[in-house]
Amino acid sequence: MNRPFERITVIGTGTLGAQIAMLSANAGYQVKTFDSREGAFSETMDKLGSDLRSRVDQPFIPWGRWEDCASKISHLTQLSEAIGDADLVVEAVPEDMELKRQVFRQISQHASPGAVIATNSSSIPVSRLEESSGRPERCLNIHFYMPLQGMNIADVMGGTKTQPEVLQAGISWVRTLGCVPLTVNKELLGFCFNRVWRAIKKETLSMWANGFVDFRDVDRAWMIFSNMNMGPFGLMDAIGLDVVYDIEMVYFGDSGDPSDQPPQALKDKLQRGELGVKAGKGFYTYPDPEYLNPEFLTP
Numbered sequence: 001m002n003r004p005f006e007r008i009t010v011i012g013t014g015t016l017g018a019q020i021a022m023l024s025a026n027a028g029y030q031v032k033t034f035d036s037r038e039g040a041f042s043e044t045m046d047k048l049g050s051d052l053r054s055r056v057d058q059p060f061i062p063w064g065r066w067e068d069c070a071s072k073i074s075h076l077t078q079l080s081e082a083i084g085d086a087d088l089v090v091e092a093v094p095e096d097m098e099l100k101r102q103v104f105r106q107i108s109q110h111a112s113p114g115a116v117i118a119t120n121s122s123s124i125p126v127s128r129l130e131e132s133s134g135r136p137e138r139c140l141n142i143h144f145y146m147p148l149q150g151m152n153i154a155d156v157m158g159g160t161k162t163q164p165e166v167l168q169a170g171i172s173w174v175r176t177l178g179c180v181p182l183t184v185n186k187e188l189l190g191f192c193f194n195r196v197w198r199a200i201k202k203e204t205l206s207m208w209a210n211g212f213v214d215f216r217d218v219d220r221a222w223m224i225f226s227n228m229n230m231g232p233f234g235l236m237d238a239i240g241l242d243v244v245y246d247i248e249m250v251y252f253g254d255s256g257d258p259s260d261q262p263p264q265a266l267k268d269k270l271q272r273g274e275l276g277v278k279a280g281k282g283f284y285t286y287p288d289p290e291y292l293n294p295e296f297l298t299p
């Protein structure tokens, strides 16, 4: 399989960045990371590991390979050292446009002129970040889902000036990680599948926040209907309710449509610190969420 890059750097090793680093190490790439918070990678992997152990027998990278993959990743404390020789730099810092622009600027200062810069943003098209990089023709969106949980898909989308070969390199890289690339031919807020998932989030959050239904019933129906081991609310907990909120705010900021504004009840959960799996509480309580109990789906 065509390997367009050899050295991968991931900036931000929270929920998604840590998984992208693991996927890259698993596929045999040389992987470096940088996170502004010391110990972020191991903290994230501990949480991901205990959450996954409670729900799947074998994650996308089998348990037996986890330690080996993790040990091959170098965690640097200086951004310049993390980026200097990278062929591809993927940023996975929080969903804040100004922060991402700042990170794009920093990456560009330290990266070689030929390096490609990708954002894992869930909702911000790279066209809104590309100028900060000073190399818009080498920037693109590569948006992963929860790969270790088995969601091995990634949206790939260019910006206004992305060279076709850069888009193609992104697509090839995704394939080499064992993920299925979902190519977006022209800019679309939400990319390919994430736009579908966003419609589900918007509708189900509104039904819950307005008191029409119990969120558990939505999840029960989804689990039976789709044969998945969690429903939309369980999945939002796994993603992080703060991340979900920030993404909804990007859609609202884009459209200005009041129906796109995330519900106050979601904001209230954030203010109570109920951020989902990573906080031990979101819609459900962890590490033993109620939906994993067989009785959850008993008639």
Ligand SMILES: NC(=O)c1ccc[n+]([C@@H]2O[C@H](COP(=O)([O-])OP(=O)(O)OC[C@H]3O[C@@H](n4cnc5c(N)ncnc54)[C@H](O)[C@@H]3O)[C@@H](O)[C@H]2O)c1
Pocket (backbone or CB within 6 Å): 011, 012, 013, 014, 015, 016, 017, 034, 035, 036, 037, 040, 091, 092, 093, 094, 095, 096, 103, 120, 121, 122, 123, 143, 144, 145, 146, 238, 239, 240, 243, 247
């Ligand atoms: N959580 C998900 O399921 C999910 C799925 C797909 C995409 N995403 C996207 O991935 C990105 C990251 O989301 P996440 O859920 O991993 O967030 P997270 O909060 O779990 O992790 C973000 C990490 O970035 C680090 N960070 C913050 N500022 C930094 C900086 N200036 N330089 C280096 N590191 C910095 C933080 O310390 C943290 O470890 C967001 O754009 C989000 O939309 C998230």
